[in-house]
Amino acid sequence: MIEIKDLCFSRTDGSNKQRIINNLNLSIDNSQQLALLGDSGSGKTTLLHILAGLIKAHSGVVSVNGHLLSSMNEHELTLYRRKIGLIFQHYQLLECLNVKQNILFQHKLNFPHQDVEGFDTLVNELGLDSKLDSLVHQLSGGEQQRVGIARALLNKPQIILADEPTGNLDQTRSHQVVKLLTQLCRRRKINLVMVTHSEELTSYFDEVKVLRDGCFV
Numbered sequence: 377m378i379e380i381k382d383l384c385f386s387r388t389d390g391s392n393k394q395r396i397i398n399n400l401n402l403s404i405d406n407s408q409q410l411a412l413l414g415d416s417g418s419g420k421t422t423l424l425h426i427l428a429g430l431i432k433a434h435s436g437v438v439s440v441n442g443h444l445l446s447s448m449n450e451h452e453l454t455l456y457r458r459k460i461g462l463i464f465q466h467y468q469l470l471e472c473l474n475v476k477q478n479i480l481f482q483h484k485l486n487f488p489h490q491d492v493e494g495f496d497t498l499v500n501e502l503g504l505d506s507k508l509d510s511l512v513h514q515l516s517g518g519e520q521q522r523v524g525i526a527r528a529l530l531n532k533p534q535i536i537l538a539d540e541p542t543g544n545l546d547q548t549r550s551h552q553v554v555k556l557l558t559q560l561c562r563r564r565k566i567n568l569v570m571v572t573h574s575e576e577l578t579s580y581f582d583e584v585k586v587l588r589d590g591c592f593v
């Protein structure tokens with residue numbers, strides 16, 4: 377469960393202080409899926425970065441499954457980040473590695489002494505079985521994003537944060553990717569928070585919130 381209370385975050389540029397997140401409140405139940413809409417610059421990515429433990433809020437409370445992010449030390453934050461799955465618009469895959477190596481890379485880095493569980497099922501569910509030996513540049517955009525999804529899910533995250541994951545895909549592929557992503561997260565009871573500019577894609581989600589000037593409208 378994700379709970380946000382009176383969250384504020386500002387950025388200072390010289391003498392200008394810009395309030396990016398403005399007394400934001402949010403509650404997402406376990407395994408619920410939230411689509412986040414909002415104009416460019418409304419604070420969507422900033423909110424995802426706070427939830428991912430990548431930047432710290434200046435005031436307010438962010439609690440994930442009962443754990444307060446603000447009271448975590450650096451070591452605890454590192455462990456927390458390992459249980460967050462991130463999916464990006466530009467996939468962020470490693471060009472020199474093949475599909476299988478890309479999917480496994482982060483798991484090996486974060487959990488070097490843990491066996492990999494569920495790899496075959498996951499690549500099967502994502503239709504990547506026949507692509508495991510391919511290099512990233514040999515894949516379509518939709519396939520590359522499915523590799524990004526596999527990589528995020530392999531770590532058995534408690535939350536998946538997806539920042540415009542279909543921003544580089546056409547309409548058909550966008551629907552395919554989001555349908556698959558929401559299905560896989562539901563099946564595994566993972567909270568999904570996805571930023572999108574497409575109102576159509578929000579139909580796959582339990583809840584839709586619109587950010588404007590750092591708070592929900």
Ligand SMILES: Nc1ncnc2c1ncn2[C@@H]1O[C@H](COP(=O)(O)OP(=O)(O)OP(=O)(O)O)[C@@H](O)[C@H]1O
Binds near residue numbers: 416419423
């Ligand atoms: N590293 C940074 N330094 C200074 N200002 C920043 C930085 N990152 C974001 N901002 C500013 O914070 C505000 C919110 O940015 P954010 O990326 O959260 O918006 P967004 O809603 O995700 O936008 P988009 O839909 O265009 O991706 C913007 O005004 C942006 O210019």
